[in-house]
Amino acid sequence: MGKPAFSDFVSIRDFTKEQINEIMRNAAKMVPYARGEKKTNVMSGKILGTLFYEPSTRTKLSFEAAMLRLGGATMGFSSTAGTSIEKGENFSDTIRVTESYADILVIRHPLEGAARLAADLSEKPVINAGDGAGQHPTQTVLDLYTMLEAKGKLEGLNIVLLGDLKFGRTVHSLAEALAMFGANLTLVAPSSLEMPRDVINQIESMGVKPNYAHSLEEAISDADILYVTRIQKERFADPTEYAKVSGSYRIDTKLLKQAKSDISVMHPLPRVNEIDPEVDRTPHSLYFRQAANGIPVRMAVLCMLLGVEP
Amino acid sequence: MGKPAFSDFVSIRDFTKEQINEIMRNAAKMVPYARGEKKTNVMSGKILGTLFYEPSTRTKLSFEAAMLRLGGATMGFSSTAGTSIEKGENFSDTIRVTESYADILVIRHPLEGAARLAADLSEKPVINAGDGAGQHPTQTVLDLYTMLEAKGKLEGLNIVLLGDLKFGRTVHSLAEALAMFGANLTLVAPSSLEMPRDVINQIESMGVKPNYAHSLEEAISDADILYVTRIQKERFADPTEYAKVSGSYRIDTKLLKQAKSDISVMHPLPRVNEIDPEVDRTPHSLYFRQAANGIPVRMAVLCMLLGVEP
């Protein structure tokens, strides 16, 4: 084991462009292992503790698969039912006990800041797998990695971010990271779900001035990537308003005919009705690839946090 | 890794007698590994994804044990609570994402046909661990294997199928498989829970004409194996009717005195009151052996699906 590349993975804001590039280079090396084409045991004897204070089976499975593909083991909880937390235990006690059982912790928590607190408390590395309206940094890296893999570069790419830009957690860090990498951003959101002002400010401070499109057709006309997010019904007080919005933001092959021929469509999944299944069978579809890329990216992050040669 | 023997394991109807015999021969080789007497790592680095859309802890543990005994790893969910499915994700998206995390999937689903659909969608092998009123083919093979192990042959065996022959999922495929192997079948069921006509037709098309016994005593007089299924209270509108039926179908040592001295009693478990615990300590009892045989049979199926030399 070598020296860890960094001590925790809490927010994408903690990392430089060069560090993110290094994670992505390591992720690329992980691909044959992630697919099970090659075998490694570098994490043999190591334990990943998965502390999911709110359920997120998909994210949990992705981290578990990453650890198992490296030859390591996992244990943890997928909700607070039946845990000491229900018996009144405070967050820091749970962290201090479970860090003595595991080598590395991945935490999902409904409250923003929880992963940061855990990282401060724990001597073992902590990965943030989503903290409320806060960060979900491995999602951001796998999004960047998927774009880079598909387009060969990030700088100068025209990227449309579509949907719930207000509450969609992943899209805030993604927008900031894309700005750092010099991509051009176009934002398309219903007026009640627009990108928060502080994220815009952050992006603009990095020298990127996002565009705002009046229509989806206009937005995608010169886009390289259309990044779609789920619009949650429960965000709308008025169901007819939801129906109107979700209908006008539905991606199908007819719409994509108005875009560049090599436009790629991404989505962090799960999707509900945002993308017509007919798009799945076209070369535009990148979202299943994106989900699969979660494994090599998380493998790279696990290795770098534990100082294991990837 | 060699060539897989088959690409999925969805229904027993997809397999020939010779293929089932090959699975059973491979299962026999697995026994010392299944019992932990010998150690193998042939599945090292491989991941079994367990997608249980309805809970079935016993079946899940049996598949997990099989994979672990082969040196592989497992991950998955045991109910849809907390999954993307709850967020509105459709079945095919869940399959496409999880297949990119794992090497092989085992699926339990309340709807008939779900496993077939998953097998069609997924490039990775899919095992059906029960789809509603449909199939549960590894259960069928382990039943056949247990009979073969106990009696040395299947052809010409006199087998009584007793209990809920209408809703009891496992008993339909078992009856068909036994007919294929040339066993003689006697069916004993309360009138409201008789074997469905299409299963009878299927059996008869294979040249086997099932017998119908008026009483359990008559049925077991020349039986080699008595296969008992659970009669579910909720199938009866009238509780007194249930009490009468379940009482008259209860197997005890007194009843077994009227059978051949080497009659074996089987049950897919869990049992409720169908078999008196006093039978457990007699040589007639085969049901715990049957449960244990689930491990080598599932090990054989996993190996054959992944082209791993068993």
Added chain:
Amino acid sequence: MGKPAFSDFVSIRDFTKEQINEIMRNAAKMVPYARGEKKTNVMSGKILGTLFYEPSTRTKLSFEAAMLRLGGATMGFSSTAGTSIEKGENFSDTIRVTESYADILVIRHPLEGAARLAADLSEKPVINAGDGAGQHPTQTVLDLYTMLEAKGKLEGLNIVLLGDLKFGRTVHSLAEALAMFGANLTLVAPSSLEMPRDVINQIESMGVKPNYAHSLEEAISDADILYVTRIQKERFADPTEYAKVSGSYRIDTKLLKQAKSDISVMHPLPRVNEIDPEVDRTPHSLYFRQAANGIPVRMAVLCMLLGVEP
């Protein structure tokens, strides 16, 4: 594999002082493996079945970590939801089936005596991880181990047991074990939560006469170890009574100033308000160390039950 040191681990009363000493010596050897500083694969291919009839995530994780650190695998259930038990299966059938899947079973059950029954039924080793008001013997050993590690001996130590001495499961077996090792006991409990008479009788039969302190200040004046337990709100009919008791039994640095300078504070965790977090940062705090010691102690017990050289 050698000969197992003992066949089950159900109650601390089944073991001699010398046997407990041997477990603690083996636990000490496990420490570098428990911390992940050294790697072992002695349990490779072995399966620990975790049968948790009532949820206890912490205990389950601790056993899982112990097995994983030894290179073994785990599987099981964390509540009876979705299991055969819900379908009406009796306890002994569940044990007999799961023992055919695993090499060793750990059982948590709400009813006293459940683990003993399982041990009688199962040919595989059974560990009791808590049976109602009964025993939780690995907790007792890790408590003794932590005291021995901190103080270099058990004989002659002055130990105060504080809090709910009536319902607190762990404190009964601990008191008996401490008496066996020749420690001096002082008991401090609210009048409604005093140590049961039969535990006192058992202790006195071993030649130890416990002291009773009128106040916490008096009790700790010459104590080497203060063992605190959680006082459960639901034990009090009158909330003001609870508030009074829990307030007067709260441990803080001010109180500890009245004790010997090297007094250690222990707690089986989770704690609620019994110990002020300011104590965590003092050398008195031993409770996180105590939780961490659960891993090497459980590793030692697993190895000794399976006859694996630790």
